[in-house]
Amino acid sequence: MQEKSTQDLERLRDQIDDVDQSLISLLRRRMDLVAQVGAVKHKAGVPIYAPQREASMLAKRRNEAQEVGISPQLVEDILRRLMRESYLNEKDVGFKQIKTDLRPIVIVGGHGQLGGLFHQMLTLSGYEVRILDKHDWDQAEAICDNASMVIVSVPISVTESVISRLPTLADDCILADLTSVKSKPVAAMLAAHKGPVVGLHPMFGPDVGSLAKQLVVVCHGRDSDAYQWLLEQIKIWGARLAEADAHQHDEAMQLVQAMRHFSSFVYGYNLYKENADLDVLLQFSSPIYRLELAMVGRLFAQDAELYTDIIFAQEHSHDAIADYLKRYQEALKILQAGDRDQFIATFNEVGKWFGDFAGQFQRESRNMLKSANDSRQI
Numbered sequence: 001m002q003e004k005s006t007q008d009l010e011r012l013r014d015q016i017d018d019v020d021q022s023l024i025s026l027l028r029r030r031m032d033l034v035a036q037v038g039a040v041k042h043k044a045g046v047p048i049y050a051p052q053r054e055a056s057m058l059a060k061r062r063n064e065a066q067e068v069g070i071s072p073q074l075v076e077d078i079l080r081r082l083m084r085e086s087y088l089n090e091k092d093v094g095f096k097q098i099k100t101d102l103r104p105i106v107i108v109g110g111h112g113q114l115g116g117l118f119h120q121m122l123t124l125s126g127y128e129v130r131i132l133d134k135h136d137w138d139q140a141e142a143i144c145d146n147a148s149m150v151i152v153s154v155p156i157s158v159t160e161s162v163i164s165r166l167p168t169l170a171d172d173c174i175l176a177d178l179t180s181v182k183s184k185p186v187a188a189m190l191a192a193h194k195g196p197v198v199g200l201h202p203m204f205g206p207d208v209g210s211l212a213k214q215l216v217v218v219c220h221g222r223d224s225d226a227y228q229w230l231l232e233q234i235k236i237w238g239a240r241l242a243e244a245d246a247h248q249h250d251e252a253m254q255l256v257q258a259m260r261h262f263s264s265f266v267y268g269y270n271l272y273k274e275n276a277d278l279d280v281l282l283q284f285s286s287p288i289y290r291l292e293l294a295m296v297g298r299l300f301a302q303d304a305e306l307y308t309d310i311i312f313a314q315e316h317s318h319d320a321i322a323d324y325l326k327r328y329q330e331a332l333k334i335l336q337a338g339d340r341d342q343f344i345a346t347f348n349e350v351g352k353w354f355g356d357f358a359g360q361f362q363r364e365s366r367n368m369l370k371s372a373n374d375s376r377q378i
């Protein structure tokens, strides 16, 4: 490059550095303001996540961006990323305690990952939390004595037996669980305890950081008035609640969880058997393939027993998976027969069935693909 061009480039780059530094100061100012909002919300008992405020703010900023010739999507992306940061920071202030006159809460399995997250959230909300872990059963009576709520957060394979081992709880004690399946645990809780019962399924892993925008499925067991405060508390943490019948929940989970994880498992198993060279695959990966590898790879970074239990716990999941295998074979036959027309016809038939959702999923995945590409090193 000519000396003049090099100098021009350097001067411009210096100015960009200045702008970026100003952005950092602005971000610091924004975070301080958000922290103050957090403190006000904490006092008032308002949820961290304010969807209406976000929607109106995004709409205004998108318009303003457009007016000065900046892509509205760019501004929305940046603001959404900042808001995600806000949820994390607001959390540190603690949360409004919805029920103040509560006796201690016991988390069975409170040293586990999800139990630990609930321990943290309840403690940040001012509740007294005790833990009953697998080595504490000789003291179970003492730990559960006078408890106002017992939350069972143990591996699926032992949930029912743990519930049946619990000491007799006070009649007004709430019994809840956090298991990924709901019918059997809820039935076991109703059988083991005369008081209020609720089944919860947090639809996220323990590494979420904040519960803002996360989903918790609620399966009512008995005496829902008694645990209404718990649901309000979870909303204060920013989560969304979805009520479901336990059987309906379990049926949906066959596709959402058992089948999903089983397919990822087989995909990973196949890569292993083929002894695929992951470095080479990554090198040639398209963004969608990177996302797929990320989805499959992250499964194997986690606990084998947890996922095995999720897949095995569903009585009918092997039927759903066998159906899937049948369709795989059908599609393979079309491929082996070289029947291009049939393949296209089936493709279009499925596309029609997806309807508007197909477009929605394409739009949603577009952003994910872009960030998969952004995180590429080379």
Ligand SMILES: C=C(O[C@@H]1C=C(C(=O)O)C=C[C@H]1O)C(=O)O
Pocket (backbone or CB within 6 Å): 034, 037, 048, 049, 050, 051, 053, 054, 082, 083, 086, 087
């Ligand atoms: C800061 C607030 O809390 C959250 C974070 C927001 C942000 O970072 O702009 C906006 C709305 C809320 O979801 C607020 O309510 O204003």
